[in-house]
Amino acid sequence: MRFLIVLFLFFVLVTPVSQANTENVLPDVSENEPERIDPQFEYDVNYDLGFLWLDKVAVANFKLQKSTRPDIYIASLSAKTVGMAATLTNNRKQRYVSMMRKMPDGNFRSVRHTSQKEKGGIVRAKIYMFDYEKGTVKYQYFKNNKLIDEYDIEIDRDRAPSDILTTYVNLVTGAFGSMEVGAHYKVPTFSKKGIGDITIDFLSADKRPKKSFFSEDLLICRVLVDQEVFDTKDGVIYIGYDEKRLPARGIVTDIIGMGDVRGVMK
Numbered sequence: 001m002r003f004l005i006v007l008f009l010f011f012v013l014v015t016p017v018s019q020a021n022t023e024n025v026l027p028d029v030s031e032n033e034p035e036r037i038d039p040q041f042e043y044d045v046n047y048d049l050g051f052l053w054l055d056k057v058a059v060a061n062f063k064l065q066k067s068t069r070p071d072i073y074i075a076s077l078s079a080k081t082v083g084m085a086a087t088l089t090n091n092r093k094q095r096y097v098s099m100m101r102k103m104p105d106g107n108f109r110s111v112r113h114t115s116q117k118e119k120g121g122i123v124r125a126k127i128y129m130f131d132y133e134k135g136t137v138k139y140q141y142f143k144n145n146k147l148i149d150e151y152d153i154e155i156d157r158d159r160a161p162s163d164i165l166t167t168y169v170n171l172v173t174g175a176f177g178s179m180e181v182g183a184h185y186k187v188p189t190f191s192k193k194g195i196g197d198i199t200i201d202f203l204s205a206d207k208r209p210k211k212s213f214f215s216e217d218l219l220i221c222r223v224l225v226d227q228e229v230f231d232t233k234d235g236v237i238y239i240g241y242d243e244k245r246l247p248a249r250g251i252v253t254d255i256i257g258m259g260d261v262r263g264v265m266k
Helices: 003-010 083-088 164-172
Strands: 045-051 054-066 072-081 093-102 108-119 122-131 136-143 146-154 184-191 194-202 219-224 236-241 247-255 259-265
Touching (some): 054 083, 072 083, 164 184, 164 194
Antiparallel strands (some): 045 054, 045 259, 072 093, 136 146, 184 194, 219 236, 236 247
């Protein structure tokens, strides 16, 4: 069940976490005390995921930390199925790690992004490493720590792509502009196929979806991503931000074979 990927946009930006090992092929997170960073990042938010009539088929936690290297931050997201869903999915676990650099202008730029999935004892990982001098993103695919595929994706130096976690950090820190009704942003991103865009729109009251799920006090954002990212028919995600600009609720629409998948902050 691939619904765990929906956590990407729900849970970024939110905590000081443990010390990350940025030298490993697959970045890891230990239990050391983190260095304190900007107060707006000092959160620890957990979520429940559900679909259809089931309110909790998976749990997730997202954390952000400053590393020991100057101006380098590590965002990490872990998720796992629980209960009967864990049995049905062979105790599926997923982890995402983004290394990003804080630039002199305050914006964040992707350095490396890793996605790792474990199911039935098999671990698959995709790694994207950004080289802005060469104008490339190196893509690597591993299965049980064995390199299976590797190639470079060319990028436009004047419109450098960002991974989805770094994109979110830039969004909520104001790099693209204000988070307000009517705001529209298009951000270059990447996949193994090449360069694309993430489209972000903040919706007015008359365009709010799922009014029974999203309360009126939430700021609603519509995000359009590549359909393959979430195995959806249209690549549409809705996120509801609370007064602290935390993603309190979210829905990924029309996941193939499942329908809408929702996430709720605990």
